Amino acid sequence: MARLRTRGHKVVLNRSAGGDTGITILLVLLGAFMFLPMLYVVMQSLKPLDELWMFPPRFYVVKPTFKNFKDLFTLMNDSWVPFSRYIFNTVFISVVGTAGHLFFASLAAYAFAKINFPGGKLMFKTIRTSLMFHATVTGLVNFIIMSWLGWVDTYAAVIIPGFASTLGLYLMKQFMETNVSGAVLESARLDGAHELKIFWTIAMPMVKPAWLTLIIYRFKDLWNEGASIYIHSEQLKTFNYAIGQITAGGIKRAGAGAASTVVMMMVPILVFVISQSNIIETMGSSGMKD
Amino acid sequence: MSKTAAPKAVSRKDMTRAQWTWKEMKRNKVAYLMVAPYVLLFTIFTVIPVVFSIFLSFTEFNLLEPPTFLFLDNYIRLFLDDDIFMIAVQNTMVFAVIVGPVSYIMALMVAWFINELPPKIRAVVTLIFYAPSISGNVYLIWKTLFSGDSYGWVNGTLLKLGIITTEIQFFEDADWVMPLCIVVALWTSLGTAFLSFIAGLQGIDRSMYEAAAVDGIRNRWQELWYVTLPSMKPQLMFGAIMQITSCFGFGGVVTNLCGFPSVDYAAHTIMHHLDDYGSTRFEVGYASAIAVVLFAIMIGANFLVKKILSKVGQ
Numbered sequence: 103m104a105r106l107r108t109r110g111h112k113v114v115l116n117r118s119a120g121g122d123t124g125i126t127i128l129l130v131l132l133g134a135f136m137f138l139p140m141l142y143v144v145m146q147s148l149k150p151l152d153e154l155w156m157f158p159p160r161f162y163v164v165k166p167t168f169k170n171f172k173d174l175f176t177l178m179n180d181s182w183v184p185f186s187r188y189i190f191n192t193v194f195i196s197v198v199g200t201a202g203h204l205f206f207a208s209l210a211a212y213a214f215a216k217i218n219f220p221g222g223k224l225m226f227k228t229i230r231t232s233l234m235f236h237a238t239v240t241g242l243v244n245f246i247i248m249s250w251l252g253w254v255d256t257y258a259a260v261i262i263p264g265f266a267s268t269l270g271l272y273l274m275k276q277f278m279e280t281n282v283s284g285a286v287l288e289s290a291r292l293d294g295a296h297e298l299k300i301f302w303t304i305a306m307p308m309v310k311p312a313w314l315t316l317i318i319y320r321f322k323d324l325w326n327e328g329a330s331i332y333i334h335s336e337q338l339k340t341f342n343y344a345i346g347q348i349t350a351g352g353i354k355r356a357g358a359g360a361a362s363t364v365v366m367m368m369v370p371i372l373v374f375v376i377s378q379s380n381i382i383e384t385m386g387s388s389g390m391k392d
Numbered sequence: 393m394s395k396t397a398a399p400k401a402v403s404r405k406d407m408t409r410a411q412w413t414w415k416e417m418k419r420n421k422v423a424y425l426m427v428a429p430y431v432l433l434f435t436i437f438t439v440i441p442v443v444f445s446i447f448l449s450f451t452e453f454n455l456l457e458p459p460t461f462l463f464l465d466n467y468i469r470l471f472l473d474d475d476i477f478m479i480a481v482q483n484t485m486v487f488a489v490i491v492g493p494v495s496y497i498m499a500l501m502v503a504w505f506i507n508e509l510p511p512k513i514r515a516v517v518t519l520i521f522y523a524p525s526i527s528g529n530v531y532l533i534w535k536t537l538f539s540g541d542s543y544g545w546v547n548g549t550l551l552k553l554g555i556i557t558t559e560i561q562f563f564e565d566a567d568w569v570m571p572l573c574i575v576v577a578l579w580t581s582l583g584t585a586f587l588s589f590i591a592g593l594q595g596i597d598r599s600m601y602e603a604a605a606v607d608g609i610r611n612r613w614q615e616l617w618y619v620t621l622p623s624m625k626p627q628l629m630f631g632a633i634m635q636i637t638s639c640f641g642f643g644g645v646v647t648n649l650c651g652f653p654s655v656d657y658a659a660h661t662i663m664h665h666l667d668d669y670g671s672t673r674f675e676v677g678y679a680s681a682i683a684v685v686l687f688a689i690m691i692g693a694n695f696l697v698k699k700i701l702s703k704v705g706q
Contacts, residue, residue: 121612129505129517132498136579137520142545143533159548210430219420220413225431232438233633235690236641238663239683240441242670243448246455247436266433269584297422326528331671342528360536367527371519374526378515385584385591389626390633 143367146360147171154356170357174365177348177358183336185344192341195260196324202265203320204313211274212301216287226275230390232268241331248332259332264324270316276387277312278305311380318377322370342366442687448680455674466681477682479657480665483570484640484686487661488693490574491639495581496632502582503589504616518590525583534576535649538562563650566658573646573659580645583638585631592627596620622705632697640690643667662686 146154148166178185213219214226244263253259282305290300306313328342345362348355374381407415417424449466451459470477506517524530537545540561547559562568596619604619621628643663650659653668662682670679 117612125505129502132502133517133520136524136582139533139537139579140520140523140527140530142537143530146533146536155543157542157548158552159543159545161545206430206433210427213423213426217420217423217426219423220416222423222427225427228439229431229434231691232434234637234694235687236637236663238641238643238666239687239690240438240445242666242676242679242683243441243444244437245671246444246676247440263433263437266430266437268434268438271430298426301426322526328529346529363530363533367523367530370526370528371523374522375519378518381587382518382591382594385588385627386595388584388588388630389592389624390629391626 140367143360143363147357147364149357149360151357154360155353170361171365173355174345174348174358174361177355178345181344181348183339183344187337188339188341188344191257191338192325192327195257195327195340196321198257199261199264199324200317200320202261203267203270204316206265207267207271207316208274208306208309208313209301211271211278212305214271215275215278216282216284216305217297229268230272233272245331254332255334255338256332257338260324260327260330264320267320267323270319273315273319273384273388274309274312276389277309277384280387281312282308311383314377314380315384318373318381321373325369326366445680445683445687448677449684451677451680453676453680455676459677462677466678467685469678470681470685476657476660477662477665480660480662483657483659484661484663484689486570487574487577487642488636488639491577491581491642492635492693495578495639496585496635498578499582499586499631499635500589500628503586503593504620507590507593514590518587521582522586525580525586529648531576531580531645532648534572534579535563538572540564564655566656569650569654569658573642573649576645576649577639577642581635581638583634585634588627588631588634589624592624593620596623618705625701625704628701628704629698632701633694636690636693636697640686640693662689 142161145161145163147170148163148168150165150167150169153160153163153165181188214222248254248259251258253262286304287300290304291297326342327340328346330340333339345366348358348362350359448459450461450463452462452466453459502521506514509517539545539547540559540563542548542551542559544559544562546562547556550556551559560568562572600619600623601615604615609615609618641663643661646654646659646661647664652664654660654664662685666679666682666686669675669682673679
């Protein structure tokens with residue numbers, strides 16, 4: 103038997119100084135690869151015009167300015183459709199899409215996780231299979247279905263299919279399986295409580311981290327939703343699309359473009375910062391056992 | 393209600409299988425009601441499209457006239473008569489074979505490296521690695537960094553150092569397009585799988601490591617292989633599925649970086665081919681055949697990976 107080294111009362115695990123150093127160096131290199139481009143986005147947004155277009159280009163900014171952000175807001179105010187309309191669209195789509203997804207996916211997840219009914223396992227496995235392929239595969243026929251339903255160029259086309267997004271249902275079902283105690287549900291059932299009431303008043307309050315995870319995943323996708331192929335009307339387009347359009351106009355708008363990228367990326371990042379611990383908690387039960 | 397909760401369930405022996413199932417179904421009406429909205433939407437927007445795509449792949453269909461049946465003609469044309477599709481398959485494979493495993497191992501290794509950091513520092517490092525994958529189209533910064541004029545940071549720096557004398561047209565040069573797309577794909581690849589790995593590692597009971605140390609595990613690599621990875625197998629499987637799906641779905645990013653079609657079809661993937669025939673040429677039958685092939689490749693990749701993962705820790 104190997105001799106067990108201890109420090110204090112804790113067992114010292116197998117760690118070598120060489121390994122620690124190697125891992126640290128690798129981690130720093132990978133971290134630089136991930137972080138520097140993000141930093142460059144922020145640098146670009148703070149550069150005055152002469153620093154954006156200088157040779158040789160400089161990575162960092164010398165005289166930071168918020169002029170690019172001001173330009174961005176000026177451009178927004180000049181747009182043909184009032185900018186508030188784009189913001190409204192994004193907020194509307196995000197809120198309704200997220201709420202609907204959370205409700206329908208949780209309802210189904212509860213039944214799959216906590217009720218043993220004929221066909222339930224088969225249905226869940228079928229749904230889970232769709233995690234294995236990308237939505238491009240179904241995009242073409244989806245477009246045909248949308249036209250049959252008459253949903254092309256309506257909010258419904260962007261909002262409703264997302265209610266049945268698979269990842270949310272999957273994460274919620276897994277989380278409920280591990281975190282909602284069967285004994286509590288059983289005693290509520292014996293007391294004669296209706297299943298829907300048990301779902302809403304007992305199960306749902308027990309899975310708050312999963313709620314938050316579903317909200318954030320859905321919100322992130324809807325926020326990043328750019329030019330949907332289903333939407334033609336300018337009045338229905340999103341903030342993301344509009345901001346891309348006004349900053350696509352060449353050299354003069356490069357600064358505003360960089361500013362818009364910063365605005366667009368800050369929102370999901372902030373949301374993640376706030377909710378990180380809940381998301382990680384939810385991911386704890388994300389594993390696939392069979 | 394679950395089976396155990398039913399106080400006076402008739403013994404299963406007294407009934408045929410069908411009778412039993414029917415009784416269970418009636419008893420669990422509410423469960424069907426609860427899954428109904430989700431299942432209905434899932435059927436309309438996922439099941440029907442998959443089934444209908446398979447059907448359409450055997451037909452010629454232009455959206456206006458009813459489809460005419462062709463049997464295997466679309467597939468024969470695809471594999472024997474479409475050189476660009478072959479380029480697309482090749483590119484997709486190169487892309488998937490590099491990005492898939494590298495991003496997977498990177499996600500796992502980074503999660504493992506940061507696992508023993510103090511929680512606050514770990515949260516910051518997690519954010520740094522995760523941010524590129526959630527920030528929408530922030531990946532376009534690579535276009536600025538590798539811009540084809542001397543104001544692009546890479547070209548400008550190389551020119552200043554005298555390594556090159558004229559600018560490299562990175563995103564219009566067939567030799568550069570694919571490697572750059574792979575780098576950008578890796579940059580945005582630490583997503584859901586990465587978070588799942590972090591959570592999986594956190595969930596492993598520390599006493600298992602102590603027991604392993606007693607049993608003669610000598611270094612951190614043995615510990616990783618014999619203790620850590622086997623304990624987080626479910627997360628490894630889930631992460632693999634997430635990585636496979638996202639690396640096959642990278643076409644939109646490629647289009648935004650290299651334009652469509654990319655120079656000499658150097659970054660033309662199956663997804664682009666599908667898009668080309670589906671939404672530009674409206675050859676829906678042919679496009680469906682492409683979609684079915686892509687679908688088969690993705691499902692196949694998942695089963696292959698599942699096989700490989702079952703060897704972990706042995």
